[in-house]
Amino acid sequence: MDLKDGWEKKALIGVGVVILIIIVYAYFIPFSGTPEPSLQSNQVTSTPVTPLPYSVPVVNNSTSNNSTTSGNFTLTADQAKNIALNAFPNYTIGTPTFQNNININGTIYSAWVIPITLNSTSKTVYIDNSGAIIQID
Secondary structure (H helix, E strand, O other), X not given: OOOOOOHHHHHHHHHHHHXXXXXXXXXXXXXXXXXXXXXXXXXXXXOOOOOOOOOOOOOOOOOOOOEEEEOOEEEEHHHHHHHHHHHOOOOEEOOXXXXXXXXXXXXXXXXXXXXXXXXXXXXXXXXXXXXXXXXXX
């Protein structure tokens, strides 16, 4: 079989057109399938805090200086510290202090105030006598 002159040039153009069509298709036609998960930036967002229920055994320790009594329920500083530790396991828990008459969203509470720290981030956890976390600052 005898080929005409310039067939190599035509074949090369044909191969180039096919490659160009494949490249255009790959970049401009969306693929179907599962999309890759996108990376999210580490943005700190503030969300409202709702009290977390936590079961604490009833203790009646009238000789202890680190407890407070509400009716017949007593929450010690150690119990409040354990509640904070369970809620924030990676944080370093500071020494709890008890405060009366804390105003949180217009409601007056008596609560343990517990400082917590993770790396350079510090927060304050407020735990009421029922063992619920009522606010995180």
